[in-house]
Amino acid sequence: MNDQTMAAGASREGPAAPKDPIAKRSGFYIMYEAKIEGVTRPWGVHSQEIYLEGRLVDQARYTGGVTDESVLELLKSTEGFRRLVHSIGVSVRPDKAGTPSIAFTMQHYAKTDRFQAGTCLTASCPGDGSETLLLLEDFTWSADDDVPGKLVFEFEEPGETASASVVFYLNDGYEVPEVEVEPPVAYGSAAYNEVIAKSFLNLGNTRRLKAAIEKAKSGEEVTLAYIGGSITQGAGAVPVHNQSYVYKSYEQFKQRFGAADGARVRLIKAGLGGTPSELGLVRYERDVLREGDVEPDVVVIEFAVNDAGDETQGVCYESLVLKALDGAKQPAVILLFSVFVNDWNLQERLAPIGWHYDLPMVSVKEAVVEQFRLSKQQGNVISKKQFFYDIYHPANAGHQVMADCLGLLFEKADQAVLSPEDICLDQPPLLGDEYRDIRLLDRRNGEEPARISAGGFGESDSDLQLAPLDGETFATPQFPYNWMHTDASGDESFRMELGCKRLILVFKDSGSCQFGKALVRVDGQAVLTADPHVNNWTHCNAVILLNEAETREHLIEITMASGDEDKQFTILGFGVVQ
Known part of the structure; x- marks a missing residue:
């Protein structure tokens, strides 16, 4: 056996001189076991994009558990990021066995040509869940860099899904507390059901919702429509088409009430990211009624975290509620109040409209915020890190909670006494209805x-x-x-x-x-x-x-x-x- 053959044989057993282990550094997660999906983009790639601009500080705070304000301040610019971060650890665990590597990029936005001129940190991550380390010193940085922009995970095939974690390891002189791994959410447990029960804000007049339920039971065609912002669009759910709260609550309705496996229960999803009820009104006939082709039996309206941009301070929201209530089939209108990671929504402004017309209302905020403040020992059922994908959108677990909150309303409506009269719409509006005919x-x-x-x-x-x-x-x-x-x-x-x-x-x-x-x-x-x-x-x-x-x-x-x-x-x- 010659030297070359011996060397080849030795390499199959392992390296003759293993490298010294890299010293462990303090660090924090900005993504932890988050679901990602290869969504086909107009430019031909299949990717998941996670936006960091304006969000990275809260990602570090809520996902990584960082409380040191001096550390958080450094994350607001590329200059500060480079001072703070030594390296980035990325691990991707595909749901499909045998998935090849996934391309990872962290893009920084530039001061001039914002989306084109910034530094991109790239690596190919093996599809086996092992960590890939990106050392910041290995990259050539642009003097035009402004802020951390986004993370991109690129798959070879559309629709592939995985779980991804991204951790920032810190330079010498910076320390953050280590975050403990949490137990999985105990769906269906007594404690979980108690959380869901707190979402039940108002049953309201039951006449319309019970009519839709009875139609489904008898095998008639029933249409459930959902309109809202990015949460209704499905942001944070992976894969978005069947893991969003919309699809999950629709499935629950079908399974609970639909005759013949719910074959005649139809879904209309009309969520659009970053938009308030002001725009929801403009697109209602196009996106919900489909230019007259659809007459919904149930309409769920979710704008509680989007309507800060409503110039009318609630008039457009009430106009949208009335526009939906005026539908040909006299649909049941459900008001759904979602929540951001900072415990904020506009429920105080919008819920009075629901009380005014005695509408069914569900508050995710009432369900989860109080228990967010508890430790697991004190009774926490789902943490913010588990509930949220980022500072705005629920992860799959959060979408499941939202669907279960709506499911509880459906169940209570089914069991409730039929209201003798329909909702009274012949009354003055609470805030205004000037835009209902738009x-x-x-x-x-x-x-x-x-x-x-x-x-x-x-x-x-x-x-x-x-x-x-x-x-x-x-x-x-x-x-x-x-x-x-x-x-x-x-x-x-x-x-x-x-x-x-x-x-x-x-x-x-x-x-x-x-x-x-x-x-x-x-x-x-x-x-x-x-x-x-x-x-x-x-x-x-x-x-x-x-x-x-x-x-x-x-x-x-x-x-x-x-x-x-x-x-x-x-x-x-x-x-x-x-």
Whole structure:
């Protein structure tokens, strides 16, 4: 046997001189056993994206247990991050055996070309759950780096799922407490059921909900519709199409009440991330009623953590509730109050509307927040780290809790006495109902009620906010019938003449430096400078342009703001009350 053969044989037994172990460093998780999924993106990859900008501090606080404010402060910028963090440990455990490696990237956003010029820390993580270590000193950093932007896990095949953990190991001189691993949530236990019971805020008038339940039992067609923000969209649930609270509560309804395995129980899911009831109103007929093709029997409304952006402070929410209650089948309307990781929601503003009309109401906040403050020994059933995927969205466990809260309401309605009379809608609104008759006007239908000259906004934008509808595994572009100004469109204004008394503009937010501001005039008066960078990510932004008591003719003009004439801007549509 020659030396080369001996060396080859030795290598099969293990290294002749193992490396010294790396000294253990203090560190904290920003993801711990979080579910991820390869969602197909418009650019052809299959990935899970976790956004860090504006969220990383809370991720460290709630997932990692970090309480030291000086450490948290360093996470707000790339400069501070590099001072604090020595290395990043990433482990991915695929749900499917034999899954090859998963590509990991931590992207930092830049000061100039925000999404293109920042440093990207990349590695290939083996699909066996072992940890891959990324040393920050091994990467070339850009002087243009601004803030930690996002994490990306890229799969080879669409729909693949895994559990992922990401830990930041700290440089010498920084220490944080070690976080203990928690026991799994005891679903169905007596303690768990006590938590769920606290979500039951109001049974309300039972007539409509019991009617839907009886229809399902008798084998008639029943439609459950859900409208809300990103939580209703399914954010944080993996895979999103069947692990969201929407799908799980729909399945519970089918299994509990549906004849013939619930074959005639239909799901409509109309969640859209980052949007309030102000936009929910504009898209209700399109996304819930499907332009008249759908007449729901039950409508769940979830905007309790999105309506901070409602300019009307609840009038749009009440208008949406009444719009749903006015449905052809007299649907049951359920108000669902979700919660953020900081224990916040708008229940105090919105629940009085439910009391006013005696509607069924479910509060996730009432269920979980009190026990969040307890230790396991004191009676904690589910921790914030278990409930939340990030600071805004539930993880699979949180979505399960939300579904079980709705399931309890369904069960109590089934057992309750039938209310002798229907809900009374012939009464003054609590806050207002001025927007209940709003409808969407876009490039597809705008020429019917309005006279429109697109001017320099004659192009169509296809890079739009995406949302998975119903039980679909793919995402649908939102507001595709739009008007877009490009960098080569010229300076001619968009002009629209129509008779109305209330008008909402829906425009596209974007993080791209190619997008600029637009000036909006109504009847010659400047009313708004629409800035697509306030939110700084691709999503739909609704703003009120006009709110008057009587209908009259108006001229709306939109031009690029001074200095932004060579940039892009997209008018997604309008909400009109005539």
